[in-house]
Amino acid sequence: MIQAEGLTKRYGDKTAVNDISFTVKPGMVTGFLGPNGAGKSTTMRMIVGLDRPSEGSVTVNGKAYAAHHAPLREVGALLDAKAIHTGRSAYNHLLAMGATHGIGKARVNEVIGLTGLESVAGKRVGGFSLGMGQRLGIAAALLGDPATLILDEPVNGLDPEGVMWVRQLARHLASEGRTIFLSSHLMSEMALTADHLIVLGRGRIIADAPVADILATSTRTAVKLRSPRADQLAQLLQGADVTITTTEHDALTITGLTAPVIGEAAAQAGIALHELTPVGASLEEAYMELTQDDVEYHAGTTPTITEEAAR
Amino acid sequence: MSATTITTRPDARLSAPGIVRSEWIKLRSVRSTVWSYAIVVAASIGIAALLASTFGFGEQIPPAELHNGIIVQAATFGLYIGQLVVAVLGVLVISGEYSTGMIRSTLTAVPTRLPALAAKAVVLFVSTFVVGLVSVFGALLLALPILAGYGIEADFGDGALLGNLVLAALYLGLVSLFALGLGTILRSSAGGIAATLGVILLLPTIISAVIGITQAQWAMDISPYMFATAGTGIFSPGGPLSQGENLLVVLAWVAVSLVGGALLLKRRDA
Numbered sequence: 089m090i091q092a093e094g095l096t097k098r099y100g101d102k103t104a105v106n107d108i109s110f111t112v113k114p115g116m117v118t119g120f121l122g123p124n125g126a127g128k129s130t131t132m133r134m135i136v137g138l139d140r141p142s143e144g145s146v147t148v149n150g151k152a153y154a155a156h157h158a159p160l161r162e163v164g165a166l167l168d169a170k171a172i173h174t175g176r177s178a179y180n181h182l183l184a185m186g187a188t189h190g191i192g193k194a195r196v197n198e199v200i201g202l203t204g205l206e207s208v209a210g211k212r213v214g215g216f217s218l219g220m221g222q223r224l225g226i227a228a229a230l231l232g233d234p235a236t237l238i239l240d241e242p243v244n245g246l247d248p249e250g251v252m253w254v255r256q257l258a259r260h261l262a263s264e265g266r267t268i269f270l271s272s273h274l275m276s277e278m279a280l281t282a283d284h285l286i287v288l289g290r291g292r293i294i295a296d297a298p299v300a301d302i303l304a305t306s307t308r309t310a311v312k313l314r315s316p317r318a319d320q321l322a323q324l325l326q327g328a329d330v331t332i333t334t335t336e337h338d339a340l341t342i343t344g345l346t347a348p349v350i351g352e353a354a355a356q357a358g359i360a361l362h363e364l365t366p367v368g369a370s371l372e373e374a375y376m377e378l379t380q381d382d383v384e385y386h387a388g389t390t391p392t393i394t395e396e397a398a399r
Numbered sequence: 400m401s402a403t404t405i406t407t408r409p410d411a412r413l414s415a416p417g418i419v420r421s422e423w424i425k426l427r428s429v430r431s432t433v434w435s436y437a438i439v440v441a442a443s444i445g446i447a448a449l450l451a452s453t454f455g456f457g458e459q460i461p462p463a464e465l466h467n468g469i470i471v472q473a474a475t476f477g478l479y480i481g482q483l484v485v486a487v488l489g490v491l492v493i494s495g496e497y498s499t500g501m502i503r504s505t506l507t508a509v510p511t512r513l514p515a516l517a518a519k520a521v522v523l524f525v526s527t528f529v530v531g532l533v534s535v536f537g538a539l540l541l542a543l544p545i546l547a548g549y550g551i552e553a554d555f556g557d558g559a560l561l562g563n564l565v566l567a568a569l570y571l572g573l574v575s576l577f578a579l580g581l582g583t584i585l586r587s588s589a590g591g592i593a594a595t596l597g598v599i600l601l602l603p604t605i606i607s608a609v610i611g612i613t614q615a616q617w618a619m620d621i622s623p624y625m626f627a628t629a630g631t632g633i634f635s636p637g638g639p640l641s642q643g644e645n646l647l648v649v650l651a652w653v654a655v656s657l658v659g660g661a662l663l664l665k666r667r668d669a
Contacts, residue, residue, distance in 0.1 A: 154510035180428035187421035
């Protein structure tokens, strides 16, 4: 369980995280989404006390992270795959990390096995690929068998097998009742892994809801069509909840109506259709929509979602 | 690939001995440590051999009361090089963590931060002190027979002989702590090494130059309080300050450096 209250981080006059409050609950995977620079990593660093909040506070399992007697048992964190001395072997890195909590060789070997690092454990980390660095970071996060796991971009640099493994691991650990908080820029990945999403844009929370809700509410199914009498059809289909965008002289993108409804309407009016294509809703689009709004709100520029989608 | 089997370890908790153990594993598991200490010992023993064999006493054997002083000088001369190597190592122990990002792992494991720095200091000091002992006593064993050839014999009845050698090793340990503090303050290998070597090597030279050119009284007054001047005065008596006073001066330098590093480590974002 992670609880943030009015969490704020300013660097000089730049506000990286702006008064955010959220709760990450145990027993599920919570995804943390946002464009680069949205403040995800800063927030995660504040959770484990690496960065000091300018205002507000954040607790893990009811206490500030640093107040726990066994911090590595409360929280396992992968904040940066490169947070490892390049001159040390993976095994010695894990041994040194574990030693602080009296965690010995047996558990070190266990997490090496868990993360599939057996063949490279004795090698210096400097020669590791990004994927191996990620696995080592995850191994370090698992050392203390933590109740809460914080993973910043855990699938970065992993091969498909590794991505699948992280997904299964996250789901499995959540099913054991642990709190899993992971950030990713891969929306499709989040759709498969996360139960709940917190979307961050420009240091503020844009959305905090179950994945299914975000998909349902913020994505509107669009239908693309082509017709030689597109203008006439557009007039015919106009309505309160309907958005019609003209992309080319004979093409329309319509949201708010389903393909069968449009097809029937065109048939009744005797208008020929050359194309009628429903465009599937995805979490990616929902996310773009959410963050686009945010960018629009802050920068005050013009592009609207419909134009964006039509491009 | 199956997901995971998790075994619980309710006994695991953060402890001071654990943090010290962790820092010991870290120190011994990077190559720069092994190389640095090897160079310190080799330089100490090599230079002692060189110095002992090239002492030009001619026909005249120095009076017996000077013999122990000559022996200490031969056994500790290599530390003038060794202190520079240890200074670099002391900086790297912390700056290497900043340059690689390791510091974030360290401070996540020890979020109260200061115990991590304290453990680093303890491990570095003890290791360097032991390496210092090996260096000076290794140098002593090599120099003794060579010097005996000139008729210079050690008088072990005088406790100051062994005492000064132990103090020389102690100074080496204090150099590593001073460097650790500066490395923590500056968080960069290049900056930390430049600053530490600047204080150890350059500062006394500048003060001497000022004295030589201007005869300024203030420069003469502060000259004995320079880090390396006071430091070598800890184990080679005869300077303007007593050995005990020299030790206090060096301890003050170390305290300023480490306390400054500790305050910044506690306050700054990692």
